[in-house]
Amino acid sequence: MAEALEVPPALARAVDRYIRHVALERGRSPHTVSAYRRDLDRYLAHLASRGVTEPSAIAEADVAAFVSAVRDPEVAAAAGVAPVAASSAARMLSSVRGWHSFLVEEGLAARNVAAEQKPPKQPRRLPKAITVNEVERLLDACAGDDPIMLRDRALLELLYATGARVSEAVGLSVDDVTGDDGGAAEMVRLFGKGRKQRLVPIGRFAREALDAYLVRSRPLLAPRGASTPALFLGARGQALSRQSAWLVIRGAAERAQLDVELSPHTLRHSFATHLLEGGADVRVVQELLGHASVATTQIYTLVTADAMREAWALAHPRAR
Numbered sequence: 601m602a603e604a605l606e607v608p609p610a611l612a613r614a615v616d617r618y619i620r621h622v623a624l625e626r627g628r629s630p631h632t633v634s635a636y637r638r639d640l641d642r643y644l645a646h647l648a649s650r651g652v653t654e655p656s657a658i659a660e661a662d663v664a665a666f667v668s669a670v671r672d673p674e675v676a677a678a679a680g681v682a683p684v685a686a687s688s689a690a691r692m693l694s695s696v697r698g699w700h701s702f703l704v705e706e707g708l709a710a711r712n713v714a715a716e717q718k719p720p721k722q723p724r725r726l727p728k729a730i731t732v733n734e735v736e737r738l739l740d741a742c743a744g745d746d747p748i749m750l751r752d753r754a755l756l757e758l759l760y761a762t763g764a765r766v767s768e769a770v771g772l773s774v775d776d777v778t779g780d781d782g783g784a785a786e787m788v789r790l791f792g793k794g795r796k797q798r799l800v801p802i803g804r805f806a807r808e809a810l811d812a813y814l815v816r817s818r819p820l821l822a823p824r825g826a827s828t829p830a831l832f833l834g835a836r837g838q839a840l841s842r843q844s845a846w847l848v849i850r851g852a853a854e855r856a857q858l859d860v861e862l863s864p865h866t867l868r869h870s871f872a873t874h875l876l877e878g879g880a881d882v883r884v885v886q887e888l889l890g891h892a893s894v895a896t897t898q899i900y901t902l903v904t905a906d907a908m909r910e911a912w913a914l915a916h917p918r919a920r
Contacts, residue, residue: 607644608653615640618702627795631767639695642670655708658700663714667693671720690719727899729873730860735760738849738867741856747817748835752848754806754813755832755840756867759849761806763871763889764790766845766864773829774818777802777810784810792890800888872900 619637622628628636646666652658670692673683684692696714703709730738739760742753758777759769768790779785784807787799802810818833825837832840846864853862863869868889875885886897 605645605648607648610654611644611647611652614655614703614706614708615644615699617706618699621702622698629767629793629795632793635691636695636698639692640699642692643696643699655703656710658709658713660713660716663693663696663700663717666696667717667720686720693717693719727869727873728861728863728866729870730858730862730866732874734856734858734860735867735870735874737856737858738852741852745816747820750809750813750817751821751832751840752852754809754817755845755848756852757806757809758788758802759867760871761802762788762790762800763868763875764788764800765792765868766849767842768792770830770832770840770842770845772831774814774831775829777831778814783807784814790890793892796890798887798890869900872897873904876900876904 615637618640619633622636623630623633643666646669647658647662650662650665652662667689670684670689671686693714697712697717700709700712700714704712739753739756742749742756744750744753755769758764759766762769771791772788776789777784784802786801786807788802790798790800792798818831821833821835821837822828823837824835825833828837828839830839832845834840834844842864849862849864849866853860872885872889875888876882882897882901883894885900886894889897891897
């Protein structure tokens with residue numbers, strides 16, 4: 601492994617200022633802030649290797665070389681790091697662009713030298729959804745009256761009923777899902793990226809699962825740990841983490857014997873796909889998912905179009 605170069609103090613201070621800015625003034629989540637920090641630490645190491653010591657001395661060629669370096673296996677190996685996928689390189693470039701924009705705003709650089717740098721092309725990756733039958737099998741795999749199974753059923757019902765991200769679900773407090781009578785409310789308040797709030801209906805199945813969890817499970821789990829308003833609790837009474845929630849989904853899939861590839865977003869993808877297949881307007885689905893742009897939501901219309909073409913090819917007498 602190549603010996604790590606010391607990052608010039610001026611560059612390190614500029615990144616520290618930016619990290620404080622995105623965390624405090626822009627309200628980015630700790631997860632997002634950590635991702636910015638990792639990306640920019642790698643960028644600073646790259647700049648140090650090129651002899652750059654001041655923010656004002658960074659050139660377009662330095663940015664372009666960084667994007668190439670993180671993708672090139674030989675260059676990455678020489679630096680003692682692994683090359684990254686096109687999607688990761690694009691995310692890194694986004695972090696770098698944000699920092700350079702901040703440098704200009706703060707008067708630490710005359711212009712944004714990363715503004716014109718193009719991210720590497722990425723293959724179109726359509727979101728993968730499971731069928732309604734597979735969703736039902738996944739949910740049925742959480743049948744049972746013990747506290748953990750009641751919690752798992754409530755979590756999965758909520759994820760599929762609302763299209764919530766796993767991070768949004770584990771970030772819920774009890775007050776976000778309970779009505780005036782103490783039972784599950786008709787709507788759930790979700791907090792998306794940048795703490796943007798949206799209200800999403802949850803439906804009868806999710807309400808019943810949440811009621812069962814709130815009445816028969818959470819009161820048993822809560823005394824095991826420190827007091828927390830978090831809705832979903834772990835076996836020791838602590839707030840359920842994203843990683844633990846993902847293990848819940850994987851465990852249910854194994855018990856259901858689903859022979860499909862799952863991701864933490866599987867139920868979210870299925871929520872959107874099934875709504876559009878059922879005739880929901882794409883802009884309504886956009887609001888329910890919390891997408892800033894309808895273009896992001898329209899990816900799901902490609903999924904349903906592919907499904908229609910496949911069904912036609914299999915069933916139509918003149919398809920082949």
